[in-house]
Amino acid sequence: MYNFSFQNPTKLIFGEGQIAKIATSIPKDEKVLVIYGGGSIKKNGVYEQVSAALAEHSWSEFGGIEPNPGFHTCLNALEHIKANGSTFLLAVGGGSVADATKFIAGAACFDGDPLTILTEGARVHQALPLGVVLTLPATGSESNPNGVVTRYETQDKMPFYSRALYPQFAILDPTVTYSLPNKQVANGIVDAFVHTVEQYLTFPVGADLQDRFAEGILRTLIDHGPKALSEPKNYNVRANVMWSATMALNGLIGLGVPQDWSTHFIGHELTALHGMDHAQTLAVILPAMMAEQREQKREKLLQYGREVWNLEHGTEDERIERAIDETRAFFEALGVSTCLEDYGVTETHIPEIIAALKKHNLTALGEHKDITPEVSEAVLRRCL
Amino acid sequence: MYNFSFQNPTKLIFGEGQIAKIATSIPKDEKVLVIYGGGSIKKNGVYEQVSAALAEHSWSEFGGIEPNPGFHTCLNALEHIKANGSTFLLAVGGGSVADATKFIAGAACFDGDPLTILTEGARVHQALPLGVVLTLPATGSESNPNGVVTRYETQDKMPFYSRALYPQFAILDPTVTYSLPNKQVANGIVDAFVHTVEQYLTFPVGADLQDRFAEGILRTLIDHGPKALSEPKNYNVRANVMWSATMALNGLIGLGVPQDWSTHFIGHELTALHGMDHAQTLAVILPAMMAEQREQKREKLLQYGREVWNLEHGTEDERIERAIDETRAFFEALGVSTCLEDYGVTETHIPEIIAALKKHNLTALGEHKDITPEVSEAVLRRCL
Numbered sequence: 209m210y211n212f213s214f215q216n217p218t219k220l221i222f223g224e225g226q227i228a229k230i231a232t233s234i235p236k237d238e239k240v241l242v243i244y245g246g247g248s249i250k251k252n253g254v255y256e257q258v259s260a261a262l263a264e265h266s267w268s269e270f271g272g273i274e275p276n277p278g279f280h281t282c283l284n285a286l287e288h289i290k291a292n293g294s295t296f297l298l299a300v301g302g303g304s305v306a307d308a309t310k311f312i313a314g315a316a317c318f319d320g321d322p323l324t325i326l327t328e329g330a331r332v333h334q335a336l337p338l339g340v341v342l343t344l345p346a347t348g349s350e351s352n353p354n355g356v357v358t359r360y361e362t363q364d365k366m367p368f369y370s371r372a373l374y375p376q377f378a379i380l381d382p383t384v385t386y387s388l389p390n391k392q393v394a395n396g397i398v399d400a401f402v403h404t405v406e407q408y409l410t411f412p413v414g415a416d417l418q419d420r421f422a423e424g425i426l427r428t429l430i431d432h433g434p435k436a437l438s439e440p441k442n443y444n445v446r447a448n449v450m451w452s453a454t455m456a457l458n459g460l461i462g463l464g465v466p467q468d469w470s471t472h473f474i475g476h477e478l479t480a481l482h483g484m485d486h487a488q489t490l491a492v493i494l495p496a497m498m499a500e501q502r503e504q505k506r507e508k509l510l511q512y513g514r515e516v517w518n519l520e521h522g523t524e525d526e527r528i529e530r531a532i533d534e535t536r537a538f539f540e541a542l543g544v545s546t547c548l549e550d551y552g553v554t555e556t557h558i559p560e561i562i563a564a565l566k567k568h569n570l571t572a573l574g575e576h577k578d579i580t581p582e583v584s585e586a587v588l589r590r591c592l
Numbered sequence: 593m594y595n596f597s598f599q600n601p602t603k604l605i606f607g608e609g610q611i612a613k614i615a616t617s618i619p620k621d622e623k624v625l626v627i628y629g630g631g632s633i634k635k636n637g638v639y640e641q642v643s644a645a646l647a648e649h650s651w652s653e654f655g656g657i658e659p660n661p662g663f664h665t666c667l668n669a670l671e672h673i674k675a676n677g678s679t680f681l682l683a684v685g686g687g688s689v690a691d692a693t694k695f696i697a698g699a700a701c702f703d704g705d706p707l708t709i710l711t712e713g714a715r716v717h718q719a720l721p722l723g724v725v726l727t728l729p730a731t732g733s734e735s736n737p738n739g740v741v742t743r744y745e746t747q748d749k750m751p752f753y754s755r756a757l758y759p760q761f762a763i764l765d766p767t768v769t770y771s772l773p774n775k776q777v778a779n780g781i782v783d784a785f786v787h788t789v790e791q792y793l794t795f796p797v798g799a800d801l802q803d804r805f806a807e808g809i810l811r812t813l814i815d816h817g818p819k820a821l822s823e824p825k826n827y828n829v830r831a832n833v834m835w836s837a838t839m840a841l842n843g844l845i846g847l848g849v850p851q852d853w854s855t856h857f858i859g860h861e862l863t864a865l866h867g868m869d870h871a872q873t874l875a876v877i878l879p880a881m882m883a884e885q886r887e888q889k890r891e892k893l894l895q896y897g898r899e900v901w902n903l904e905h906g907t908e909d910e911r912i913e914r915a916i917d918e919t920r921a922f923f924e925a926l927g928v929s930t931c932l933e934d935y936g937v938t939e940t941h942i943p944e945i946i947a948a949l950k951k952h953n954l955t956a957l958g959e960h961k962d963i964t965p966e967v968s969e970a971v972l973r974r975c976l
Contacts, residue, residue, distance in 0.1 A: 209607075209827075209831040210607070211606060211608065211609075211610065212604075212606050212607065213604060213606065213610075213613075214603070214604045214606070215601070215602070215603035215604065216600075217599070218599070219597060219599035220597060220598045220599065221597045222595060222596050222598070222847070222848065223593075223594070223595025224595065225595075226595065229597075413828075414827075414828030414831070414832070415828075415831075415832075416815060416816070416828075416832050417808060417812045417832055417835050417839065418835075420804075420805075420807075420808025420809070420811060420812055421808050423804075423808070424804025424807070424808050425801065425804070427804060428800050428801045428804055431800060443593075443798075444593055444797075444798030444799075444800075447593040447798070448593070448798070448799070448800050448801055451593070451801050451802075451848075452801050455801065463606070464606065464607070464831075
């Protein structure tokens with residue numbers, strides 16, 4: 209087990225009816241800016257719950273955050289903050305809204321061009337305080353200090369990070385997810401699953417408890433994922449999916465272990481270049497990455513097969529093959545295709561994707577930093 | 593799954609060599625009081641590491657905290673704080689030292705008789721800031737807001753709690769546990785195991801992820817417990833035990849689920865009346881409690897057998913019996929007897945134990961509050 213330190217300050221407020229707790233979670237003298245996406249919160253009752261909870265606060269709103277939040281949209285929000293004197297940001301939405309809100313919170317206190325936070329990794333030392341009302345379990349953004357913002361004009365999907373960007377609180381009410389389209393629910397489950405795998409399926413370092421926790425999240429998503437689609441109002445199913453997605457990327461399971469993230473980096477290019485949903489890119493890339501890296505990941509693939517998919521019979525190679533097949537079948541059963549061509553991406557697009565990886569200096573990915581552009585190309589060819 | 597909220601502010605600093613991080617974890621202008629127990633830290637190098645880390649701080653020390661920290665010892669520490677103007681408490685030791693330090697931290701800022709914190713549950717709103725250097729993985733006290741202090745003259749072991757008592761940081765270096773006597777290591781493993789079971793083995797509420805995490809802790813302790821005794825300098829073994837003990841009682845696995853704690857409450861009386869080690873009381877009571885409550889805990893006992901002990905064959909009753917036997921055998925294999933008479937406690941002592949439970953109003957214990965003094969007596973009779 210590697211050395212680590214861990215402190216996650218986000219207060220998690222979980223359960224039906226908890227949105228009302230906004231009222232006591234934000235000091236009454238703050239000027240709140242409610243940030244949201246395409247407006248679904250105005251159809252599913254969440255906006256009303258948030259409004260009611262903010263009855264004694266001064267607040268305004270900023271909608272229109274894109275599914276992959278755009279840099280220029282964030283700049284518009286900054287103008288709104290200046291004009292309204294907002295002092296506290298409340299993200300109401302999924303990971304995209306949370307990510308955008310974090311970027312806006314940091315940029316609002318940043319002395320310089322906010323673009324450099326993304327392009328040069330300029331340090332964010334201060335941020336406006338923020339909270340999250342989560343409406344789509346997926347990214348874990350509600351209790352971590354990370355985000356991704358896209359610059360559409362250059363097709364760059366750019367991550368950022370600062371300890372100043374942890375939300376002060378996150379409200380997770382599983383019932384607000386009842387009305388989500390199945391496609392979004394499935395995407396969220398795939399996202400949480402792959403977040404877990406990126407921190408687990410590397411090489412053993414004797415961190416058994418972290419492994420058990422990661423396997424626990426994967427098993428919970430496997431057990432509940434299909435039911436989340438077929439029984440959309442099953443509270444415990446939605447609650448387990450929501451809690452799993454938060455625990456998948458709040459830092460806990462990644463403590464003291466090597467991490468991969470190559471699937472995410474290649475996936476980001478597919479989203480930027482071809483508009484694929486984030487989770488679709490992960491569902492496509494992950495099984496191919498497992499297959500391509502089967503020797504480097506051999507021990508963990510066997511463990512994954514045994515502990516997550518109960519694979520005990522057959523040769524090692526057969527079990528590894530089966531574990532990869534089970535992973536692919538799980539994504540497909542959720543309705544998320546694992547084949548690139550189903551998204552209109554063909555062999556002819558591969559050079560452009562590889563060029564984008566090189567442009568972004570993503571030429572040594574993975575836990576061994578051995579996923580060169582050549583390996584990424586081989587992975588992509590397995591996805592066709 | 594029940595509603596819950598969770599925020600654990602303790603920074604966990606984990607790994608070999610991390611004690612040096614005290615230097616940057618406590619502001620330089622604090623006047624530090626180092627609190628410790630019987631002096632083992634002066635033999636195993638921990639005191640030297642702490643001294644070196646505090647080279648640029650003003651600090652003093654207070655030793656002699658008992659294995660079950662005594663109320664009057666805590667009062668003596670308060671006198672020391674007043675005399676020295678200490679502003680930051682650093683617990684260096686196991687759960688007893690951490691518990692005592694929390695009580696002292698709260699009592700130092702308490703306006704009134706500190707005894708009422710224990711006897712009347714008087715609220716602690718403020719406390720001196722504190723940190724922990726953990727030398728014995730067991731209680732989880734290093735990252736939770738709870739403690740137990742004993743009043744020896746009345747044989748009362750009294751719990752207390754306040755959110756103000758979370759340590760600011762906890763340093764967990766597995767190598768400092770290499771020199772512990774096997775008896776203490778075994779006690780710590782039993783303690784962490786039973787903490788987990790008290791939050792897990794109740795009745796199902798659909799909190800699957802919490803169950804997977806609890807089972808993960810139990811499996812890790814089962815896998816590594818015996819090795820911790822036979823290979824005392826195996827880093828990963830000690831690291832997994834240490835991390836498991838912290839995760840067993842930092843609040844995480846108990847979120848949104850019913851909790852039991854009857855084994856602990858009965859055990860406290862055995863410690864107060866007969867001087868048994870805390871873990872010894874748990875090892876004795878837990879299997880008997882499982883047997884006595886087998887109908888109330890039926891579903892969870894079957895799940896525990898399946899997920900923790902891989903019991904898949906036989907009738908339900910056979911699997912439950914086997915799960916209880918495995919639990920008892922695990923404790924015995926660690927050298928902790930599960931038989932009351934091995935500790936000099938016999939049938940004749942039972943009335944006095946039951947009287948103590950009644951005196952402390954512990955007459956409706958367990959997740960169903962159905963463990964009356966009569967049930968506690970039946971449990972104790974199973975322990976003889």
